[in-house]
Amino acid sequence: MTAFNASPREFLSDLFKEAVAVADPMRVVAAHLPGRPKGRLMIIGAGKASARMAEAAEAHYGPSEGLVITRYGYERPTQGIEIAQASHPVPDVAGEVATKRLLDLVSGLGADDMVVALISGGGSALLCAPVEGVSLDDKMAVNRALLASGAPIAEMNVVRKHLSRVKGGQLAAACYPARLLTLLISDVPGDNPADIASGPTVGESSTPQDAIDILERRRIALPDHLRRAICDASSVVPPSDARLSHAETRIIAAPSHSLAAATQIAKAAAVDVRDLGDALEGEARDLGAEQARQAMSLQAAMTPTDKPILLLSGGECTVTRRGDGVGGPNAEYVLAAAIALNGQSGIHVLACDTDGVDGAAEVAGAYAGPDVLSDAVSNGIDANAALAINDAHSFFDAVGGQIVTGPTLTNVNDFRAILILPASA
Incomplete structure (x- = not known):
């Protein structure tokens, strides 16, 4: 030879x-975008690829309404979609503020409207909306401890979901009754949509006790107020919830x-x-x-x-x-x-x-x-x-x-x- x-x-x-290159959003997003709806088109998203995905969506639709949250330094030029930047892998105030604005954008949408959610890895930290009784400092401390513990991403995300008001299907519930199409770039082993960015638009079957068990198994200190918040304030959306009935999910790029x-x-x-x-x-x-x-x-x-x-x-x-x-x-x-x-x-x-x-x-x-x-x-x-x-x-x-x-x-x-x-x- x-x-x-x-x-x-x-x-x-x-x-x-x-x-x-084969996972570049400019190469993979457009083929999955539907026509414009009868009502409003709202483009949202979070993740390290979300700004590039938004850029690709506007290359298809033209100037559009919406907001995506990406990592500092990962912004892209868009015409109408706002690009917010925040911290990864540990969340920060900028991410918390941007997440609140994103939730405000999708509230009040109707059945004739459509939301396109552009989600990629990194969204778990960038989408930051702690449950009642949990501060941003609490979230940051838990994230740091999980990162240092060697926990696999699936375990980390279970904990994150039960401390959040946006993960574990809660973003999808906020979009209802609008039609929701989620385009995912997968960064997780097995390509489970519920694990990508902690599944903000995907139903969640884990329980608060699952999150507590993970923290205890990883020997991460769990103050009483965090334990109470996980048990009392967690509101992840189960897969059978009617608010997910208008939601569709597609993986458009994967390992x-x-x-x-x-x-x-x-x-x-x-x-x-x-x-x-x-x-x-x-x-x-x-x-x-x-x-x-x-x-x-x-x-x-x-x-x-x-x-x-x-x-x-x-x-x-x-x-x-x-x-x-x-x-x-x-x-x-x-x-x-x-x-x-x-x-x-x-x-x-x-x-x-x-x-x-x-x-x-x-x-x-x-x-x-x-x-x-x-x-x-x-x-x-x-x-x-x-x-x-x-x-x-x-x-x-x-x-x-x-x-x-x-x-x-x-x-x-x-x-x-x-x-x-x-x-x-």
Whole structure:
């Protein structure tokens, strides 16, 4: 066979770029938009991709009425739809104020009106309307504790729903009796609409006790007033509620679509692709080490003339805070993989978040080749020490392995790729 002549880092980076591009709202929103209603058209939304989705909606409809809430720095030019910016992953006052205005916009709509809700990952923090008896400071503290606990996104969202007046179907109830069409860009393992941005327009079947059980299991302190608020003020909307009868939900972009696009490019380059799934979860460091061992096992069985192998996966890993370093799940995955590979020739690793933000840092993720550990030693850096304190971003900054994209204006979660060349390559 012809030797693999591409730069491994450039090859993996190109795959990531295509994974992001295929989820660009400008490519996926318009095909799902219906005609204008007899009454008012109201376009609302929340998430890291919501401003770009609003831009796409106005490219289809022209100047429109509405409001979407996105992360600071993710705004886009729109003609009529207002773009509000707020904090992510921990909510802030700006998000609380914008959410109240969004709820005011949809109140009083009639049966001839239509709401188009543009929802993407990040909406859980950006849609902020605490239940009675809960302050914004309370919400911020719970969010921080959940993020540090290593809880998977589904558990985090159950808690968020029962502390909110907008999540868990409550936004849909506020839109009733207007027709509601929700367009979702999925960033959650399994693509469950109830988990995307905590399901503001989707019925919720969990109970207040489920939320309390999660907090207790994660050993997160639960003051008495928060316990009372969850039990007494929670008003999530069950799937059978009549106020959801005019609501329709569509997933228009998902991690599986992005992995499929990357697969096409890799196969065109004569690379053998092994798709490990788009819904992998767990500790980032554990998955990184596990997939590194898998890569070494596959390489050991290769001959010098075999095609390169690409391991692709998506999903959402977590990081349990052990230190005060600067890191995120994708960079921690790559660091753990690099340590497990220990300089193994011919194996290259990339992992990035498709929204351009890995954890809370303005870094998409990281790349590691066989020389990364020796480069670290030359710079006086201990890879194991960095991993021990969750300092993967600082590690890759020092060795030139950071990947910085800026806002990608979409969000279909983590993208992980391991390129395996024959050992002699």
